Amino acid sequence: MNVLILGFRDANPFFDEIEKESSTHFTYGTIQDINTNYDAILIHWPEKIFNWKEPSIRDLDTFTTFLKTRKQENCPIVHCFHNERRHYGMTSNFETLYKLVWTYADVFIHFGSYSKMKYEKMYPEKVHEVIPHPLYLNSFSKISKTIGRKHLEISEKSKVIYIAGKLRKKAERDFILKAFDKLDVEDKLFLGHILLKNKFPIDLSARIGLRKLLSPIKKVYEYCANFDLRKKLASEDIKFLETPVNTKVISNCVAASDVVLIPRLDSLNSGSIYLGFTFNKMVVGPAIGNMKEILEKTGAYSFNPENINLLVNTLKEALNVNEPNYGVNLEAMYPKNVAKKWDELFVNLKQ
Known part of the structure; x- marks a missing residue:
């Protein structure tokens, strides 16, 4: 399984924990990376797609084209639901960016039942699943x-x-x-x-x-x-x-x-x-x-x-x-158990 994660790898090691235990091959890239055949697209924070900067109208048009093309190719789009809004406030362009992600995503991955239940009502046509956030067992030195x-x-x-x-x-x-x-x-x-x-x-x-x-x-x-x-x-x-x-x-x-x-x-x-x-x-x-x-x-x-x-x-x-x-x-949060859930998700999407 080859999955494109939109955006560059950053300092937050959250998904590194999953990658180390996963059988899925993840690649970080941009919306220009369309020459490789990917089995799925994974979007974390929408603003990460544009390196945390506000997208221009032209950027949003390019992103819309990217999403439509992936839909035509039957490439599933998975959104890991970290935030409902940008931490540092929303603009009309950020609002549009979030709405594009939510509209075109086929699957919403939630960290808990609260957001799953809330957004199942708003987007009943989507697949909604809860996969726990992993512990940081490999990313930080456990000192006394x-x-x-x-x-x-x-x-x-x-x-x-x-x-x-x-x-x-x-x-x-x-x-x-x-x-x-x-x-x-x-x-x-x-x-x-x-x-x-x-x-x-x-x-x-x-x-x-x-x-x-x-x-x-x-x-x-x-x-x-x-x-x-x-x-x-x-x-x-x-x-x-x-x-x-x-x-x-x-x-x-x-x-x-x-x-x-x-x-x-x-x-x-x-x-x-x-x-x-x-x-x-x-x-x-x-x-x-x-x-x-x-x-x-x-x-x-x-x-x-x-x-x-x-x-x-x-x-x-x-x-x-x-x-x-x-x-x-905490057992469900062990990276190996969380990675297994992600792997099962992508295998099921391919079937």
Whole structure:
């Protein structure tokens, strides 16, 4: 089986875990790669098709032609349903891109029953299947808590809550920081990656004339707007790393933590949940989307993203757990078992 994955391989090792255990031959490529005979096309994040950049009208026309041609060739199109919307906001072109993928896809692969049930009603003519997200057994170094803390210069007595993943939105950042202020735990430490700053309200990147005129004002605005954030970062019980994020840094952070916190407020899925499971850390995540089902099935902790006091209480409970007992609940997420499901899918599509 030869499957074309649209887009280039990126830093997220999610599908690498499946490839290593799969009998299917996967190739990463673009919509120009039409000379090879593929048995199926696989689309992950729609925006990845254009290297995470907004497609032009011409790009969308080319993509439409690509999809129509694959349909004429009876080449199945499979969409792995990561997101309902782009993380950093939608434009009309991104809306069109998502709709094209959903319209032409023959199969939707979901990470949980929530999105499967929702989109079965919207697209009943499609095939909808649930295939679990894999654990990251091969992608990250499983080091001890002591070694992780030594690398990050964190005290052994600290109660470390690792904010997994990049804080993408101001609402996520503010929610997490408010919880931090309310969390009355001795030796607490919030650990995360580059903290989202308050930005100037006008995007000057493509406006050369305005950039020259407003740059001084922008600097003053951002200095003042981030005053409180700088004060928080100066605190000894909050540590946001400014270093580039890679698998080694993430391994250190997860290993060093007592609790892995998923900071999403309106997302469908989060790969960071499975990162926490991989290191056998107690995971705390929002009771929304497919995440709610996964957290409940595994015995992890969940919180209502509209109730900050509930998050604070949940974090306190999670910090008191010495070691989670996920056990057999994770077996379906082992890469070899997930890869088997993907292989069966593609074999069935060819029949």
